[in-house]
Amino acid sequence: MNTTIADRLSIAQSRINQAAQKCSRMPDEIKLLAVSKTKPISDIIEAYRAGQRLFGENYVQEGEQKITTLRAEYSDIEWHFIGPLQSNKTKIVAQHFDWMHTLSREKIAQRLNDQRPAHQAPLQVCIQVNISQEDTKSGIDAEDVIALATKINQMPQLTLRGVMAIPTATDDIQVQQDEFGKLQRIYQQLQQHFDNIDTLSMGMSADLDVAIANGSTMVRIGSAIFGERS
Numbered sequence: 001m002n003t004t005i006a007d008r009l010s011i012a013q014s015r016i017n018q019a020a021q022k023c024s025r026m027p028d029e030i031k032l033l034a035v036s037k038t039k040p041i042s043d044i045i046e047a048y049r050a051g052q053r054l055f056g057e058n059y060v061q062e063g064e065q066k067i068t069t070l071r072a073e074y075s076d077i078e079w080h081f082i083g084p085l086q087s088n089k090t091k092i093v094a095q096h097f098d099w100m101h102t103l104s105r106e107k108i109a110q111r112l113n114d115q116r117p118a119h120q121a122p123l124q125v126c127i128q129v130n131i132s133q134e135d136t137k138s139g140i141d142a143e144d145v146i147a148l149a150t151k152i153n154q155m156p157q158l159t160l161r162g163v164m165a166i167p168t169a170t171d172d173i174q175v176q177q178d179e180f181g182k183l184q185r186i187y188q189q190l191q192q193h194f195d196n197i198d199t200l201s202m203g204m205s206a207d208l209d210v211a212i213a214n215g216s217t218m219v220r221i222g223s224a225i226f227g228e229r230s
């Protein structure tokens with residue numbers, strides 16, 4: 001690509017603005033999470049200089065390394081963990097990240113709560129819901145969300161902020177619409193039961209418009225900003 005990261009960030013932002021306009025939402029209700037997994041620290045700094053503050057990482061050790069390198073000088077970056085997390089790696093997430101989007105088990109929630117250092121702000125979490133029509137194992141079933149949310153809500157070092165999903169990879173707008181509509185209903189249900197619920201983490205490059213039309217408050221975009229991953 002001949003364009004710079006700054007160019008591609010501004011293209012992503014205008015796509016968000018246009019999608020918001022189409023459904024009469026305010027663009028600033030929708031945050032852009034720049035997914036920097038596998039990309040070098042220099043790319044993150046370049047995005048930062050263009051104004052980007054929210055970054056998403058998928059791999060625990062890679063994220064830890066980037067955060068410890070950048071924390072002092074770029075202290076206003078908000079670091080989001082968006083990958084699968086095994087219980088033997090929870091401590092790294094608890095100690096370094098600001099947000100965790102992929103929480104779907106009570107055991108992991110309890111470990112993150114116990115391992116979050118007392119002097120740090122609570123870890124901000126989203127419950128990952130399995131809304132996909134594909135047979136994937138990531139995320140909790142829709143009918144179990146409230147029960148898990150109730151447990152998380154009792155953990156002082158976690159703050160539940162909303163829900164996240166990775167939908168079926170498809171160009172079929174109707175399937176996208178059904179899945180995002182389902183996650184939005186779960187989100188609204190959580191808002192009725194709990195305080196602080198303001199995050200509906202859904203939508204990537206290919207399904208941005210449908211996600212925003214269905215209430216997304218945070219879209220996660222990687223390769224369209226940083227280039228294809230090898």
Ligand SMILES: *Cc1c(COP(=O)(O)O)cnc(C)c1O
Binds near residue numbers: 037082221223224
């Ligand atoms: C990698 C990833 C993204 C971004 O994907 P791109 O295709 O690079 O835009 C978004 N969300 C999650 C959970 C991811 O793992």
